[in-house]
Amino acid sequence: MSTEVSRPTRPGTPSSPPALRPERRVPRVFYLMVLPALALFAVFHTVPLLTGMFFSLTNYAGYGEWSFVGLRNYVNLFGDDRIYGAYGFTFLFAIVSTVAVNIIALSIAIALNGRIRFKTGFRGIFFIPNILSILIVGYVFNYLFSNSVPAIADALGITSLTTSILASPDTAWIGVVILSVWQAAAFNIIIYLAGLQTIPTELYEAAALDGASPWKQFTSITFPMIGAFFTINMVLSLKNFLQVFDQIVSLTAGGPGTSTESISLLIYRGGFQGGEYGYQTANAVIYLFVIIAISFIQLRVLQRREASF
């Protein structure tokens, strides 16, 4: 990235006079504008991050005395099956939710981009979940899953739904997926809508003249043209779902048992409630690198697909 920025703006004049050197003209004010943000980022993000990494090398409980333990926290992490369980749940949840949210958001975005009545009104309505607090929505869904859905199922005679899906370790994760997808779809719809509006209508007119079916138009025009938006939605939603926390706190609190315990929840519980601050910080450091690696790989793969078009 940086090489592109510092490249001379006029490639035809590499040996231009000193007065026209691009570095001299703007930079200082730019640096001044970036500086406050950089300082805030360093103080509130980088410093805590490094402090956390430091404490992952100690037996700190969050209070009291501590001493250095080297890499023993990291070694112990690899023998902890509770952490493997949390990884299993988190990845299952994140992958299912990412696929579901992108299919649903793209379908709704296409519908909202078509010539329908009350288009603006619908766009507003579909954006509402994004501005609601996840915790509040979570408690509402908790009530719906625990009381309303079983009551309705009872009245309709659907026996498989008469007990709350949150009450069984095998189905509770589905409840978390439903809440998360409902809440996250709103933001993805907006991004897809923005993408859909960049496609020139002439392409569709030409395709219609050639007799292309709507499905053919979707696979050959719409989807390839919004490739960049698809990439960013996939990367952002997977990353967000891997960090799932509020949804679980409000819906299942990790239960029943430990069946919906995500990695973030485990870190919070063990670190702040369980007095294993150092150990769970080590877990968090590893998870940070896992998420960075996944996002990086995902970006590379998806961008290559974009480029091939």
Place this chain on the structure above:
Amino acid sequence: MKLPHGPATRALRYVAGGASLALVLSGCTAQDDVVTLDFFQFKPEAVANFAAIIDEFEAANPGIRVVQNHVPDADTAIRTLLVKDKTPDVLTLNTNGRYGELAKACVFADLSDLPVVEQVRPAVRDIVEDLGSCDDGEVNAVPFSSNASGILYNRDLFAQYGVEVPTTWDELLAAARTFEAAGVTPFYTTVKDAWTMGPAFVNLGGALQPEDFFDRLRAEGSDVASGEVSFSKDYPEAMEKLTTLYGFGQDGAAGRDYNAGNAAFAAGESAMYMQGSYAIPAIRAVNPDVNIGSFPYPATNSPEETVVVSGVDVGVSIGRDTEHPEEARRFVEFLMSPEVVERYAQEQSAFSPLATAADSTDPALAGLAPYFEDNRIIGFIDHQLPASLPLPQYLQELVLGGRTEDFLATMDREWSKIAARTIPNEKD
């Protein structure tokens, strides 16, 4: 994490002190040297009780102002305060395993020279001492109120179906079967809230485990599998009995929480309820006329072995580094005066931990009170488990249809792992 105690901090403190003094003066209160105590109060049900106590204290001690802070999830909140080095001056905590960990980390002041410590029942004092303290012989929390865990029952339903209060395990099963046959739910169970399985666990486990189980388990360290005691070896009976009792629960228990349970028991929907004395105020809040009785878990068929599980519901501590130790002590002494302790015990259906206290007169506690007064009590065994072991979650899995062997194996495995990764500090 600690601020340096350099001249800069001191100067800052004077400035802050001056500013607050100026505020007081400009407020025309004309009171010099009013000391404000930061009082961390963990029990949401008791906010009004403590507010009244504080009013009386402030009236008697014009130079001291007490600010009550109460938060949801106090165990987490106190830890975040400690991380920030903002230990409250005076605090109440549920005297549980987490309290023990904080006490061992030397967060609380030593109160062993307070005269009131001598007036506390020896058995209650032992329960607190077993949780640990900063140094041998230190007292880091004074018990303010005690609870007792047993089985609550609906006296009217017992009379209606002619069931006697069970004193043995077989009688308990027979009583449950009688109610089941009559179409009355024997136990209202609240499996959605994982912690509500804890009381049955501590009662059955505490009564049936071998002597000094946890001391021996701790001595084994991470080598539980080949050790002499383990959950797999010593807990099958307790867990079988626990799942048997939960088998008598109502339909749809997996979707019911503690609040729903209190409401249902208050409405007479079940004959018995596996909760302790602390649930009584909440049940009465729903239906003041419910006729509650209580009895201890008859874990075996010999009534003379029956004990009551009792914990210190509220313990009072002082922050080790408080700037107002004198005032804090005066407040704690006021809190621990017999009138205050006994009035609180009455209002909250709790037991007074003071040896001089009159016997409890609450009819709901009548079945448990004799055990308490005879010192036939044991502590909550879950307070002996490390806080990072998610016992409630594992109990929930078991009750929802898990296998006892899996539960016990998980407990052993988690215990070993935590023992292996807990690296003690060098003692200095």
